[in-house]
Amino acid sequence: MSASPSVPDKPTLDGLEKRWAEHWESDRTYRFDRSKTRDEVYSIDTPPPTVSGSLHVGHVFSYTHTDTIARFQRMRGREVFYPMGWDDNGLPTERRVQNYFGVRCDPTLPYDPDFELPESPPKEPLPIGRKNFVELCLRLTGEDEKAFEELWRRLGLSIDWSLTYATIDARTQRISQTAFLHNLARGEAYVADAPTLWDVDFRTAVAQAELEDRERPGAYHRIRFDGGEGGIEIETTRPELLPACVALVAHPDDERYQPLFGAAATVPLFGTRVPVVAHELADPEKGSGIAMICTFGDTTDVTWWRELQLETRPVLERNGRLADVLWGTPGWETVDAVAAQDAYDQLAGLTVRQAQNKIVELLGADGALIGEPSPITHPVKFYEKGERPLEIVTSRQWYLRNGGRDDDLRQALLGRGAELRWFPDYMRGRYESWVGGLNGDWLISRQRFFGVPFPLWYRLDDDGNPDYDDPIVPDESSLPIDPSSDVPSGYTGDQRGQPGGFIGDPDVMDTWAASSLTPQIATGWIVDPDLHERTYPMDLRPQAHEIIRTWLFSTTVRAHLESNALPWRNAAISGWVLDPDRKKMSKSRGNVVTPMAMLDEYSSDAVRYWAASGRPGTDTTCKVDQMKIGRRLAIKILNASKFVLARFDDDNSLPSLDGATVTEALDASVLAALADLVDDATAAFERYDYARALERTESFFWRFCDDYLELVKGRSYGAHGPAAQQSANTALTASLSVLVRLFAPFLPFASEEVWSWWQDGSIHRASWPKAGELRTLAGDAADPAVFHTAGDVLSGLRKAKSEAKRKMRTPITVATVTDLPDRLAHLALARADVCEAGVVETLETREGSQLAVVATLAPEDA
């Protein structure tokens, strides 16, 4: 502590971010000390933001929450391991690269090391090889990542930037491929040729976790099949799949259809003979009570097809159009191949939507359509990033066991959810309902390009057909590899694609398959065992609630399979930021404010204040009012600190707190109240309730300024002699030190600024305040009630002046305070300060049932 603080004449928030961000960087304030051992470390599994565009205010919100926790733990003495990652692989980046550069990936093309982009983007997308495409992805994400880092530094995240990773970098690829090969060796990863949900625009399979329902218009079409007595009428929303019909199904107990079970019906237009079957998933209440099963209209069709062992008649191609079909050939038997072909040829090549219109026309002409289609709206499954409804196609895909088809594993993973500490606790329910509702294993392969390749090759037989059952696996020490350019040992490059040679697996892993390993990636599993040992398993997974079913669950799966343990102990789930007010989104006020613009306008501390006011797990609206309040709070801290410190100069130096005592009851009281605050804020932080810690601290701080500073102002300048002055100054400096440290996790810039006026080193490496030390300084007799009572009485005195519309320094000739005896006793202990602050000449007290203040003001004159 320096003897005379250097306080600026006009404290300001302007320029603090830039100045302190540079200091923290050059001083390595947030650099992780890797000599620390696991028990001394607090490690955070930072969510890697998707790098495909820009960060929005929602990112600022949740990353601030984590940063307050990081700063709290650092001040408590833990060595905080707080890396940043970039989620740059995956579809969003691919889509952006295609649009930005005017290219498309054609994985059959070879790598062109001399490739250069044309001067201007070509009209037709330029086909380029996978490696060239990936290089463009890296170029674009590299630029975004720079902008992201700048924003995070400006916001004041206490990240150690030397630890940054990306989900496409070599380390991630090596770890992802290694983990996959372990899964494969243990039988947890397997390949299957099966119906899967398919996005026809992205032309890739998608996983259950990436689905969402959207309400879409549709229509029930009532269609008559020949069969039974007078035909069988079904209702369907997908008449275009009629050529793919393989059976009709009704509930086994449905008396209307029991006579038909085992009989055959004839599909209109196409003349296919299909069986009538029974299954309990058929709902007698729905439609006509009997449904057609197609390969495949929805996931229930898949269930029926599998459980009833029905035929397969796929009509949909992977591009979402109806395939060519030769009727009368095996699998496409019909009572009239010419008529079937005639009808079908009008559908082939059409999109689903076009085919639906056409078939309605054909059915109408045929007489098989009963009545008009009746419009409905119904939920339809979409890929969360997709634009057209998902279809179901049969394809060869990699799966990872996640409990969806194995109850023992499902129970084990539910157990992991129970073991994890959730903040807020009710978020655990989302995990449980998701795991409980899984209906299949995790489909991890994607027919895309910018991702981690499957590290596998397949042998080609003499006819050039691949053997998928016995892949060629690389040595782990050679990872990462790209099977589309690397060659398996024992082969030469010119054997690629040749009979007797090999091919590489063409797919990449789902983006979640890489990001499910962030705890391993961040801590250097297999690539940096020393770091891993010091930081894993991690302490905290902070994330938003909508990715519990994806990121949180998949990370739990990977750690459970690899290490048979949780990857972290705590999960802090943050809410979302809602649009400020849709109605007010007018052009006048430039509604879509970028985070950087908000930081510019209100200051980083102000924006952090808004973010930290959002309680854990709670969705919060983006309120600039709240930022203004934060800005005022930060300015108030500067000014109050200036007030406290400005009285100390070379002649009147800062009191040392070592061995100091306070002699005045009011001073002891405020320190005791402050000790309670420290307990409260610490307990709140320990349960990840940063919002409560902030609210309590803020609330105390305003009362501290309004009441305590006013009460001791005169005394601290010597109005009651040197001993009383010393007591005030000791309490003032101790309080300031504690309050600024309590604010440090929230307002890192203003608190660091204030700290620098009178302390050495960064406040962010200073120790978190200790209630016990405050209580020792306050002494055993200290009672927070003295401060509270004195403040209440002072308010009463002010009220008298305010109601008389007189200035606050107006003298009061006689003040009479009525109150309960014990409160009068408290008042007596602070009597001189109350009179000083209220400018009271004579103070009389009377016992009563509650506080009342009557004041006679000095006459008004010139």
Add this chain to the structure above:
RNA sequence: GGGCCGUUAGCUCAGUUGGCUAGAGCACCUGCAUGACGCGCAGGGGGUCAGGGGUUCAAGUCCCUUACGGCCCACCA
């Protein structure tokens, strides 16, 4: 269909084991140049704690129920 969260002042929200007369900020109104702060200070008005029922000496707080808002899961012919 199953479950979770919420509903407190005009607005945004505190109110943790039930306990004096339900709080804060914003907005509004009235004042005030005061040894830091006018981006300030002092004060004021404003609430049937969503509705109903119950437990209790005592309920914003616990239980039941209804309504509304949001979310998760399941179903989706």
